[in-house]
Amino acid sequence: MIETELRRCVAAFHPGATGVTGAAKLSGGASQETWTFDIVHPNGNVGAILRRAPPGYGAAPGRAAGLDAEATLMQLAHDAGLPSPKVMHVLTPEDGLGRGFIMARVEGETIARKILRDEEFAGARPILARQLGRVIAGIHGLPQAKLPQLRSLTATREIEDLGREYHSFNWPRPVFELALRWLRDHDPGPSSEVTLVHGDFRHGNLIIGPDGVRAVLDWELAHFGDPMEDLGWICVNSWRFGEIDKPVGGFGTREDLFAGYEEAGRKADPDRVKFWEVMGTLRWGVMCCGMMQRFRLGPDHSMERAMIGRRASETEIDLLRLLAPRGR
Amino acid sequence: MQDEPTPTELIKAVADFLRNEIAPAIKGHNGFKLRVGINALDLVTRQLALAETGDATEAARLKALLGADGSLMELNRALSEKIASGEVDLKTPGLSEHLWQTTMDKLAVDQPNYASYKRELGAK
Numbered sequence: 001m002i003e004t005e006l007r008r009c010v011a012a013f014h015p016g017a018t019g020v021t022g023a024a025k026l027s028g029g030a031s032q033e034t035w036t037f038d039i040v041h042p043n044g045n046v047g048a049i050l051r052r053a054p055p056g057y058g059a060a061p062g063r064a065a066g067l068d069a070e071a072t073l074m075q076l077a078h079d080a081g082l083p084s085p086k087v088m089h090v091l092t093p094e095d096g097l098g099r100g101f102i103m104a105r106v107e108g109e110t111i112a113r114k115i116l117r118d119e120e121f122a123g124a125r126p127i128l129a130r131q132l133g134r135v136i137a138g139i140h141g142l143p144q145a146k147l148p149q150l151r152s153l154t155a156t157r158e159i160e161d162l163g164r165e166y167h168s169f170n171w172p173r174p175v176f177e178l179a180l181r182w183l184r185d186h187d188p189g190p191s192s193e194v195t196l197v198h199g200d201f202r203h204g205n206l207i208i209g210p211d212g213v214r215a216v217l218d219w220e221l222a223h224f225g226d227p228m229e230d231l232g233w234i235c236v237n238s239w240r241f242g243e244i245d246k247p248v249g250g251f252g253t254r255e256d257l258f259a260g261y262e263e264a265g266r267k268a269d270p271d272r273v274k275f276w277e278v279m280g281t282l283r284w285g286v287m288c289c290g291m292m293q294r295f296r297l298g299p300d301h302s303m304e305r306a307m308i309g310r311r312a313s314e315t316e317i318d319l320l321r322l323l324a325p326r327g328r
Numbered sequence: 329m330q331d332e333p334t335p336t337e338l339i340k341a342v343a344d345f346l347r348n349e350i351a352p353a354i355k356g357h358n359g360f361k362l363r364v365g366i367n368a369l370d371l372v373t374r375q376l377a378l379a380e381t382g383d384a385t386e387a388a389r390l391k392a393l394l395g396a397d398g399s400l401m402e403l404n405r406a407l408s409e410k411i412a413s414g415e416v417d418l419k420t421p422g423l424s425e426h427l428w429q430t431t432m433d434k435l436a437v438d439q440p441n442y443a444s445y446k447r448e449l450g451a452k
Contacts, residue, residue, distance in 0.1 A: 172404040175427055177411040178418070242443045303364050310371060313434040317444045320431055324424045326451065 002035065005096050006050070010039050013089040013102075017041050020048075032067075036105060047107070048088060052100025063221055069148040070219040071101035073196075076146055082138045083207075083215050106215040112203035112241045116250045124212045129252020131212045132201075132234065133260020133268075139216070140195040140227040140266060147196055152224040154190055158279060159183045166286050169293060175316040179282045182323050188272050191226035199223055201230045202239045203249055228269055231257060232276025237318040238284045278322055285315030336376045343369035374437045382433040389426045 006020045023037040026049075035050040053067060065073070068090065077084035085103040115121050163180050166173070199221030207215040235247045235254060243250030248257045258268035292309025294300050333341075347366050354362050383400055390403035393416070398406065410416040411423075418424050428448075435445040 172401070172408040174404060174407045174411055175431060177408045178427065181411055181414065181417070237444060240443075244443045244447065303361065303368055307364055307368055307371075310438045313431065313438045314442050314444070316431045317435055317442070317448065320428060321444060321448070324418050324427065326424075326428065326448070 002050075002097070003037070006037060009089065009091070009095040009097060009102070010048075012095075014039055014041070014046070016043070021045070047105030049085070049103050049105045050097070050100065051103070052091060052098045055096065055098040063151070063223075065148075065150055065220055065222045067100045069150060069222065071103075072146075072148045073142075073219045073222055074101075074103065076142050077139065077216065080138060080142055082135055083213050085215050085217075106207050108207035108209040108214045110204055110207055110217075112239070112250065115203065115208050116241055116243055120210055121208060124208060124210055125251040127212055128208070129248040129256035130260035130263075132206075132248070132252075133231075133257040133262075134264045135213060135216060135260075136198070136201060136227075136230050136234075136257075137261045137264030137266040139198050139201075139230070141264070142196055144196075150196070150223050152194070153197075155183075155187050155226060155275065155279070156189075158225075159187060162279070162283060162286055165290065169289050171289070173312075173316070175319055176282060176285060178323060179278060179319045183275070183279055183282070186275055186278075188226075188275055191228070191272075193227065194224050195227045197223055197225045197227060197229050199230070200233070202234050202236070203241070226272065226276070227266070228272035229276045229279075231261065231268060231273045232278075233280040235273065235277045236280040236284060237321075238281065238315065274322075278319065281315050281318050281322065285312045285319070288312040288315065336373050339369050339373050339376075343373070371437060374440070378433070378437055382437075386426075386430050386433065389422070389429065393420075393422050393426055 001023075003020050003023045006023060010017045010020055017039050019040040021038050021040055023035055026034045026036055032051070032053055035052075037048055037050065038045040039048050051067065051070070071087050071090050074084050075087040078086050085106050087101055087103050089102040091097050091100050091102070109115055109118075109121070116125070159180065162183075166176055166180070198216065198219065200218055201216070205216065205218040206213055207217065234249055234257070237244060237247075240246060240250035246252055247254050254270070254273070258270070258273075261268045288308050288311045291305045292312075295302065295305035295309065343366050346362065346369075351359065351362055351366065387400050387403060390400070390407060391397060394403060394406055394410070396403070396406060407416065416423055432445070432448065435442055439445065
């Protein structure tokens, strides 16, 4: 039982804690798990989240920043007053829980369809885009000297990576080729300013309450690069969940997003944002194809993964709407 | 010749049973998985109904665009290479129309409720 290890671990970093209760796995791939649990304390229980690679799993693969870097980034964001959970403890080998960290649990909603449709969030929707613009600006402005080691990416490099991954599937998709060609032809070159980029700033990784955004999660894809990447990614149509006329997450306008970003003293570049929106749309399409590959090759032979493969065509129509809009 | 009922009729009967009798009784994560499974069966029936015509018209357009013959896979590979090299682009007569029609035909099978698809269908 994971509660045994958690109890020992919590006793060491949370003074007065008498145990843990209600441990439940929220999500888990082969190499990364998220657990929720309560720290039992005489002054009242404290909600906590464990994010870990179980014992036996080494450093994070490929694009991932690594759990230690994620913990550092979350703590820096928290310290800067951004909506980010407090990091309570970074796991050590003595904890026997693998690699990872424990953070405070933030109550709220991450499911896009609820955020976009439920009455509870009616007051949050009109203010979210501007709020998120300010939050993204805050992330891009985190003190460079304190940031952990992360990969550096340019637009050129990301186009190459995406093209290589798509070609590895060996399944011709003329619309993806058109998008790759467009990206190469419109590569804006190195950004004049390179900052921390969250890398996955979208529904699912944002905890939203009736009052607006409460926490930014999942820094797994954080890297150094063009700050406009984060603004483009959150505009990708795949994150609008049907509300296609509200480009920011299905709840707001680019103008509000940019206004929030600029209120925090930074400058948005709409052309670069559009470039990254095209890149992001293609990236989600390639990711859908990748899930289909993992389904076919076996590690995750689930219907869900198989069906996500049939969502790549959604990104094809969105790419055509961006690159070859039909006259009307 | 195989006997009746057709694959489409069989899959539809199973999907309708799962949708109407089983789904209401299943909650939680398995309920979610069941809905994904029903969606998969519905997709297969759409593909069985639409793919033959879609593939034939796609192949005809590709042959006209490329001035070449081949399987659908070979033709799509050839078009992809020409787009990558820049030999064919959106200024090439027929390319945009071909990509749009092919994509619309895919969405009709994959995700006919996708908002962008419904918008484009209405705008045609």
